[in-house]
Amino acid sequence: MRWMIFGAALIAAAPAAAQDHAGLARKAYEAHVLPGFEAFDAAAAALVTTAAEHCAPEDLELRAAYQAAFDAWMGVQHLRFGPTEVEDRAYALAFWPDTKGRTPAGLNAILKKRDAAVATPEGMAAQSIAVRGFFALDYLLYDPAAVAAGADSPYGCALIQAIAGDIARIAHEFETAWAGPYGETFLSAGASGNTVFLAPRETTVALFTALMTGLEANKDQRLGRPMGTFEAPTPMRAEARRSDRPRRNLVLSLQALTELAKIMAAAAAPLPGGEQAPETIDLTTGRAVRLAERLTPLFEEVQTPSGRLRLEQDQQAIARVSSSMMQYVGPALGVAQGFNALDGDGG
Structure with missing residues:
Protein backbone atom coordinates (compact mmCIF):
# COMPACT_ATOMS: atom_id res chain seq x y z
CA MET A 1 0.00 0.00 0.00
CA ARG A 2 1.41 3.36 -0.92
CA TRP A 3 1.83 5.98 1.76
CA MET A 4 -1.34 7.81 2.80
CA ILE A 5 -0.80 10.87 0.69
CA PHE A 6 -1.16 8.91 -2.54
CA GLY A 7 -4.07 10.24 -4.52
CA ALA A 8 -4.81 12.90 -1.91
CA ALA A 9 -4.87 16.04 -4.06
CA LEU A 10 -1.50 17.35 -2.95
CA ILE A 11 -0.56 19.15 -6.11
CA ALA A 12 2.50 20.79 -7.51
CA ALA A 13 2.82 24.52 -7.34
CA ALA A 14 4.67 26.53 -9.95
CA PRO A 15 8.02 24.86 -10.63
CA ALA A 16 10.91 26.36 -8.72
CA ALA A 17 14.50 26.17 -9.81
CA ALA A 18 17.01 23.84 -8.15
CA GLN A 19 14.67 22.19 -5.70
CA ASP A 20 16.74 19.64 -3.80
CA HIS A 21 14.08 17.28 -2.53
CA ALA A 22 16.58 14.53 -1.78
CA GLY A 23 18.70 16.92 0.26
CA LEU A 24 15.68 18.10 2.24
CA ALA A 25 14.62 14.51 2.89
CA ARG A 26 18.07 13.64 4.24
CA LYS A 27 18.27 16.76 6.39
CA ALA A 28 14.82 16.14 7.90
CA TYR A 29 15.63 12.46 8.39
CA GLU A 30 18.96 13.05 10.13
CA ALA A 31 18.02 16.11 12.19
CA HIS A 32 14.37 15.48 13.03
CA VAL A 33 12.80 12.17 12.09
CA LEU A 34 15.31 9.52 13.13
CA PRO A 35 16.49 11.28 16.34
CA GLY A 36 12.86 11.68 17.35
CA PHE A 37 12.01 8.03 16.91
CA GLU A 38 15.22 6.97 18.63
CA ALA A 39 14.33 9.13 21.63
CA PHE A 40 10.82 7.69 21.71
CA ASP A 41 12.15 4.13 21.55
CA ALA A 42 14.51 4.80 24.46
CA ALA A 43 11.86 6.50 26.60
CA ALA A 44 9.33 3.73 25.96
CA ALA A 45 11.91 1.08 26.89
CA ALA A 46 12.60 2.99 30.11
CA LEU A 47 8.86 2.99 30.85
CA VAL A 48 8.81 -0.83 30.63
CA THR A 49 11.82 -1.12 32.91
CA THR A 50 10.26 1.19 35.48
CA ALA A 51 6.85 -0.49 35.34
CA ALA A 52 8.48 -3.85 36.04
CA GLU A 53 9.44 -2.62 39.51
CA HIS A 54 6.95 0.20 40.08
CA CYS A 55 3.44 -0.67 38.97
CA ALA A 56 1.26 1.02 41.57
CA PRO A 57 -0.83 3.76 39.92
CA GLU A 58 0.34 6.46 42.31
CA ASP A 59 4.02 5.47 42.19
CA LEU A 60 6.02 8.60 41.39
CA GLU A 61 8.72 6.77 39.44
CA LEU A 62 6.13 5.09 37.24
CA ARG A 63 4.37 8.38 36.64
CA ALA A 64 7.66 10.10 35.76
CA ALA A 65 8.50 7.37 33.25
CA TYR A 66 5.03 7.67 31.72
CA GLN A 67 5.42 11.43 31.40
CA ALA A 68 8.85 11.08 29.79
CA ALA A 69 7.62 8.52 27.26
CA PHE A 70 4.58 10.68 26.42
CA ASP A 71 6.93 13.66 25.99
CA ALA A 72 9.00 11.69 23.51
CA TRP A 73 5.90 10.62 21.57
CA MET A 74 4.92 14.26 21.20
CA GLY A 75 8.19 14.82 19.37
CA VAL A 76 7.17 12.48 16.53
CA GLN A 77 3.40 12.07 16.69
CA HIS A 78 2.91 14.47 13.78
CA LEU A 79 4.82 12.17 11.41
CA ARG A 80 1.67 10.35 10.30
CA PHE A 81 2.99 8.48 7.31
CA GLY A 82 4.84 5.25 6.81
CA PRO A 83 5.34 3.09 9.92
CA THR A 84 2.98 5.10 12.15
CA GLU A 85 0.04 4.30 9.88
CA VAL A 86 0.58 0.54 9.74
CA GLU A 87 -2.06 -1.33 11.79
CA ASP A 88 -3.33 1.96 13.27
CA ARG A 89 -0.22 2.16 15.45
CA ALA A 90 -0.47 5.90 16.01
CA TYR A 91 -4.04 5.57 17.24
CA ALA A 92 -3.08 2.60 19.40
CA LEU A 93 -0.62 4.91 21.12
CA ALA A 94 -2.93 7.90 21.37
CA PHE A 95 -6.67 7.25 21.12
CA TRP A 96 -7.91 10.81 21.44
CA PRO A 97 -10.33 12.47 21.26
CA ASP A 98 -12.38 9.79 22.97
CA THR A 99 -15.80 11.35 22.54
CA LYS A 100 -17.73 8.33 23.82
CA GLY A 101 -15.63 7.45 26.86
CA ARG A 102 -14.45 4.18 25.36
CA THR A 103 -11.10 4.19 27.16
CA PRO A 104 -12.39 4.21 30.77
CA ALA A 105 -15.33 1.95 29.91
CA GLY A 106 -13.11 -0.58 28.17
CA LEU A 107 -10.47 -0.60 30.88
CA ASN A 108 -13.06 -0.93 33.64
CA ALA A 109 -14.48 -3.94 31.81
CA ILE A 110 -11.02 -5.51 31.56
CA LEU A 111 -10.34 -4.87 35.25
CA LYS A 112 -13.66 -6.47 36.14
CA LYS A 113 -13.14 -9.57 34.00
CA ARG A 114 -9.45 -10.00 34.94
CA ASP A 115 -8.54 -12.14 31.95
CA ALA A 116 -4.87 -13.05 32.39
CA ALA A 117 -4.40 -13.40 28.64
CA VAL A 118 -5.17 -9.71 28.17
CA ALA A 119 -2.65 -8.53 30.77
CA THR A 120 0.41 -9.24 28.62
CA PRO A 121 2.01 -7.10 25.91
CA GLU A 122 0.92 -9.67 23.32
CA GLY A 123 -2.60 -9.82 24.67
CA MET A 124 -2.85 -6.07 24.84
CA ALA A 125 -1.79 -5.77 21.20
CA ALA A 126 -4.93 -7.69 20.24
CA GLN A 127 -7.27 -5.35 22.13
CA SER A 128 -9.18 -2.33 20.89
CA ILE A 129 -7.06 0.76 20.38
CA ALA A 130 -9.28 2.48 22.94
CA VAL A 131 -7.72 0.51 25.83
CA ARG A 132 -4.10 0.79 24.69
CA GLY A 133 -1.41 3.42 24.74
CA PHE A 134 -0.87 6.61 26.64
CA PHE A 135 -4.50 7.46 27.26
CA ALA A 136 -5.03 4.07 28.89
CA LEU A 137 -2.21 4.92 31.31
CA ASP A 138 -3.58 8.44 31.71
CA TYR A 139 -6.72 6.81 33.11
CA LEU A 140 -5.14 3.96 35.09
CA LEU A 141 -2.44 6.05 36.75
CA TYR A 142 -4.36 9.23 37.48
CA ASP A 143 -8.11 8.67 37.71
CA PRO A 144 -9.53 7.70 41.13
CA ALA A 145 -12.23 5.75 39.30
CA ALA A 146 -9.55 3.43 37.94
CA VAL A 147 -8.25 2.68 41.42
CA ALA A 148 -11.81 1.99 42.53
CA ALA A 149 -12.11 -0.43 39.61
CA GLY A 150 -8.96 -2.29 40.64
CA ALA A 151 -6.02 -0.55 38.98
CA ASP A 152 -4.02 -0.91 42.20
CA SER A 153 -4.64 -4.68 42.41
CA PRO A 154 -2.14 -7.36 41.29
CA TYR A 155 -4.12 -7.69 38.07
CA GLY A 156 -4.05 -3.91 37.64
CA CYS A 157 -0.27 -4.04 38.01
CA ALA A 158 -0.02 -6.66 35.26
CA LEU A 159 -2.33 -4.61 33.05
CA ILE A 160 -0.23 -1.47 33.47
CA GLN A 161 2.91 -3.46 32.65
CA ALA A 162 1.19 -4.93 29.58
CA ILE A 163 0.19 -1.50 28.27
CA ALA A 164 3.72 -0.21 28.83
CA GLY A 165 5.10 -3.24 26.97
CA ASP A 166 2.72 -2.65 24.07
CA ILE A 167 3.81 1.00 23.85
CA ALA A 168 7.47 -0.03 23.87
CA ARG A 169 6.93 -2.66 21.18
CA ILE A 170 5.33 -0.10 18.88
CA ALA A 171 8.03 2.48 19.60
CA HIS A 172 10.73 -0.04 18.77
CA GLU A 173 8.97 -1.02 15.54
CA PHE A 174 8.95 2.64 14.55
CA GLU A 175 12.64 3.09 15.29
CA THR A 176 13.58 -0.16 13.56
CA ALA A 177 11.63 0.76 10.43
CA TRP A 178 13.00 4.30 10.21
CA ALA A 179 16.57 3.24 10.98
CA GLY A 180 16.30 0.45 8.42
CA PRO A 181 14.00 -0.42 5.52
CA TYR A 182 11.58 2.49 5.62
CA GLY A 183 14.34 5.00 6.19
CA GLU A 184 16.12 3.65 3.14
CA THR A 185 12.92 3.91 1.15
CA PHE A 186 12.40 7.51 2.29
CA LEU A 187 15.95 8.47 1.32
CA SER A 188 15.84 6.75 -2.08
CA ALA A 189 12.69 8.38 -3.43
CA GLY A 190 12.48 8.09 -7.19
CA ALA A 191 14.98 5.28 -7.40
CA SER A 192 14.26 2.21 -9.49
CA GLY A 193 12.17 -0.23 -7.48
CA ASN A 194 10.93 2.34 -4.95
CA THR A 195 7.17 1.84 -5.10
Missing part, protein backbone atom coordinates in the same frame (compact mmCIF):
# COMPACT_ATOMS: atom_id res chain seq x y z
CA VAL A 196 6.39 4.05 -2.09
CA PHE A 197 7.96 7.36 -3.12
CA LEU A 198 7.88 7.41 -6.89
CA ALA A 199 9.71 10.74 -7.19
CA PRO A 200 11.99 12.75 -4.86
CA ARG A 201 9.34 15.45 -4.54
CA GLU A 202 7.00 12.99 -2.78
CA THR A 203 9.09 13.03 0.39
CA THR A 204 8.73 16.81 0.52
CA VAL A 205 4.98 16.38 0.09
CA ALA A 206 4.94 13.89 2.99
CA LEU A 207 6.85 16.23 5.31
CA PHE A 208 4.83 19.28 4.32
CA THR A 209 1.53 17.49 4.86
CA ALA A 210 2.66 16.11 8.23
CA LEU A 211 3.63 19.61 9.32
CA MET A 212 0.44 21.29 8.16
CA THR A 213 -1.77 18.57 9.63
CA GLY A 214 0.09 18.81 12.94
CA LEU A 215 -0.49 22.55 13.10
CA GLU A 216 -4.17 22.03 12.36
CA ALA A 217 -4.45 19.43 15.14
CA ASN A 218 -3.01 21.85 17.67
CA LYS A 219 -5.30 24.66 16.63
CA ASP A 220 -8.55 22.76 16.19
CA GLN A 221 -8.20 19.89 18.65
CA ARG A 222 -5.70 20.62 21.42
CA LEU A 223 -7.01 24.18 21.75
CA GLY A 224 -10.38 23.98 20.05
CA ARG A 225 -11.89 21.05 21.95
CA PRO A 226 -11.49 22.51 25.47
CA MET A 227 -12.64 25.90 24.19
CA GLY A 228 -16.06 24.59 23.23
CA THR A 229 -18.24 27.62 22.61
CA PHE A 230 -18.18 31.04 24.24
CA GLU A 231 -21.37 30.21 26.12
CA ALA A 232 -20.28 26.68 27.04
CA PRO A 233 -16.51 26.16 27.35
CA THR A 234 -15.44 22.54 27.84
CA PRO A 235 -12.05 22.39 29.63
CA MET A 236 -12.77 18.79 30.68
CA ARG A 237 -12.32 17.83 27.01
CA ALA A 238 -8.66 18.87 27.06
CA GLU A 239 -6.14 16.24 26.00
CA ALA A 240 -4.71 14.01 28.75
CA ARG A 241 -6.10 16.30 31.45
CA ARG A 242 -5.94 13.60 34.15
CA SER A 243 -2.15 13.61 33.95
CA ASP A 244 -1.87 17.41 33.65
CA ARG A 245 -0.73 17.32 30.04
CA PRO A 246 -2.97 19.71 28.01
CA ARG A 247 -0.49 22.59 27.91
CA ARG A 248 2.50 20.27 27.98
CA ASN A 249 1.34 18.37 24.90
CA LEU A 250 0.55 21.58 23.05
CA VAL A 251 3.95 23.12 23.75
CA LEU A 252 5.90 19.97 22.96
CA SER A 253 4.01 19.44 19.72
CA LEU A 254 4.56 23.04 18.63
CA GLN A 255 8.26 22.77 19.45
CA ALA A 256 8.59 19.62 17.34
CA LEU A 257 6.68 21.20 14.47
CA THR A 258 8.86 24.30 14.76
CA GLU A 259 11.95 22.16 14.27
CA LEU A 260 10.53 20.62 11.11
CA ALA A 261 9.20 23.95 9.83
CA LYS A 262 12.64 25.57 10.17
CA ILE A 263 14.29 22.71 8.28
CA MET A 264 11.81 23.16 5.45
CA ALA A 265 12.09 26.96 5.52
CA ALA A 266 15.87 26.70 5.20
CA ALA A 267 15.43 24.48 2.14
CA ALA A 268 13.02 27.02 0.62
CA ALA A 269 15.23 30.07 1.26
CA PRO A 270 17.48 29.78 -1.83
CA LEU A 271 14.50 29.28 -4.14
CA PRO A 272 12.29 31.86 -5.86
CA GLY A 273 9.56 32.95 -3.44
CA GLY A 274 11.22 31.39 -0.41
CA GLU A 275 13.67 34.17 0.43
CA GLN A 276 11.64 35.34 3.44
CA ALA A 277 10.84 31.85 4.68
CA PRO A 278 13.42 31.41 7.49
CA GLU A 279 12.77 34.78 9.12
CA THR A 280 9.01 34.53 8.79
CA ILE A 281 8.81 30.97 10.11
CA ASP A 282 11.15 31.83 12.98
CA LEU A 283 8.91 34.72 14.03
CA THR A 284 5.57 32.97 13.63
CA THR A 285 6.56 29.69 15.30
CA GLY A 286 8.24 31.57 18.13
CA ARG A 287 5.05 33.49 18.89
CA ALA A 288 2.89 30.36 18.78
CA VAL A 289 5.16 28.56 21.26
CA ARG A 290 5.42 31.54 23.61
CA LEU A 291 1.67 32.02 23.76
CA ALA A 292 1.19 28.31 24.44
CA GLU A 293 3.73 28.40 27.27
CA ARG A 294 1.76 31.21 28.96
CA LEU A 295 -1.45 29.18 29.19
CA THR A 296 -2.40 27.40 32.40
CA PRO A 297 -1.62 23.65 32.55
CA LEU A 298 -5.24 22.52 32.15
CA PHE A 299 -6.57 25.51 30.17
CA GLU A 300 -8.85 26.49 33.07
CA GLU A 301 -8.78 30.10 31.90
CA VAL A 302 -11.09 29.21 29.01
CA GLN A 303 -14.00 29.62 31.44
CA THR A 304 -13.57 33.40 31.54
CA PRO A 305 -13.78 35.82 28.59
CA SER A 306 -10.26 37.15 29.12
CA GLY A 307 -8.87 33.63 29.53
CA ARG A 308 -10.63 32.38 26.44
CA LEU A 309 -9.02 35.22 24.51
CA ARG A 310 -5.59 33.82 25.39
CA LEU A 311 -6.42 30.49 23.77
CA GLU A 312 -7.88 32.26 20.75
CA GLN A 313 -4.68 34.27 20.38
CA ASP A 314 -2.63 31.11 20.26
CA GLN A 315 -5.02 29.63 17.70
CA GLN A 316 -4.46 32.72 15.58
CA ALA A 317 -0.70 32.45 16.00
CA ILE A 318 -0.75 28.83 14.87
CA ALA A 319 -2.89 29.80 11.89
CA ARG A 320 -0.24 32.37 10.95
CA VAL A 321 2.40 29.65 10.96
CA SER A 322 0.23 27.65 8.57
CA SER A 323 -0.38 30.61 6.27
CA SER A 324 3.34 31.45 6.26
CA MET A 325 4.17 27.88 5.28
CA MET A 326 1.62 28.07 2.47
CA GLN A 327 2.89 31.44 1.28
CA TYR A 328 6.67 31.13 1.54
CA VAL A 329 7.61 27.47 1.90
CA GLY A 330 5.14 25.29 -0.01
CA PRO A 331 5.26 27.16 -3.31
CA ALA A 332 9.04 27.50 -3.24
CA LEU A 333 9.41 23.77 -2.66
CA GLY A 334 6.84 22.97 -5.33
CA VAL A 335 4.08 21.60 -3.13
CA ALA A 336 0.72 22.84 -1.90
CA GLN A 337 -1.41 21.23 0.74
CA GLY A 338 -4.59 19.40 -0.15
CA PHE A 339 -4.69 16.53 2.27
CA ASN A 340 -5.61 16.05 5.93
CA ALA A 341 -4.16 12.99 7.67
CA LEU A 342 -6.46 13.35 10.67
CA ASP A 343 -9.43 11.66 9.00
CA GLY A 344 -11.11 9.29 11.45
CA ASP A 345 -10.29 10.48 14.96
CA GLY A 346 -11.32 8.72 18.11
CA GLY A 347 -14.94 9.82 17.84
